Amino acid sequence: MFMEMILTDIAGDTESIEELREKIQIHLDEGHSVLVRLIQPGVMYQSNGDWFTVVDFMNEWSGDPVSFQSNLVPLAECRVSFTYTNDMFFSGPKLYQKNKMCVGLLEKLIPYNGKNAEKHWELLLGQTSENKELLHRLIQSHPVKDRTFMTYFGNDPMGGYWSEHVVRPKKHTGETLSNRFKTQIRCSDLIDPDIYNQTWYSAVVETVVHNDFAMFSGKEAKPIVAKRPFVIFGARGQLEAFRSLGFKTFNAVIDESYDLIEEKQERWQKALDSMFELTKSDPRDVYKKLADVLDHNKKHFENKDWPRCIKWDSYQ
DSSP: OOOEEEEEESSOSHHHHHHHHHHHHHHHHTTOEEEEEESSSSOEEEETTEEEEHHHHHHTTTTSSEEEEESEEEOSOOOSEEEEOOOSSTTOTTHHHHOHHHHHHHHTSOOGGGOOOSOSEEEEOOSOOHHHHHHHHHHHTSGGGGGEEEEOGGGOTTOSOOOTTSOOOSSOTTOBSSOTTTOOOBGGGOOOHHHHHHOSEEEEEOSSOBTTEEEOOHHHHHHHHHTOOEEEEOSTTHHHHHHHTTOOOOTTTSOOGGGGOSSHHHHHHHHHHHHHHHTTSOHHHHHHHTHHHHHHHHHHHHHSOOOOSSOOOOOO
């Protein structure tokens, strides 16, 4: 009896891709179709000394009965059946609707019309990576730095900044908060109301950035549920990919032309320029102009029936 076989890869590295490739071929040889769930969307792997991406791997199976699901949007040509899955929060898009702790964090946020924040932007860089090193270096000589609340967990001997409202990670921001078999809430999923109340907008950078695909995580999900405008330091076309999922972006107040620039450093430099330009506007006027956009994104994120790779339904 032929059937659809479901395979899952959680590592997304060279070794796991080689194992996954073998398993797919075995099932195909047996006459089955295959559905592959890529839990780690930022797949990068080596072959004969060269680096390849998740889109390269998926395209290996063009013409075969193999389909894929993952929390990414292909930017390069994808020649197989692919479904986007919203796993920005491992616990699911309703995390800030159903988890009591997270609901409490949202309740501590000061509405924009009652806030008197000194800094315009928050930029939490988390663990060290090549991309975060680049952004950290670029912002040092940019005037927007003085208007940005910035932490770098990987380079800060004090471990960055965590207020009394959130759980401080022991080693890395992706740690889960409690028994992983009961919940899958990560330290990095937690909005810190102290930081949000001190700032107006968010700037986010993904750990893996490649122009073949755009991936989204809790970095974008947090400002979405808190209804904050944000800038993404990501791939070329990252904002276009975000819009393709049904979300709206902030071009009414932010120069988002940076999204179209091919070269990463130039693109990110332009994004910093856009951040600085926004600091010249009254934040209350910005929020009034974006009210419909921010409301749409939150409702779309939390209420749409998204396909998911990570079948985790516990919010407790």
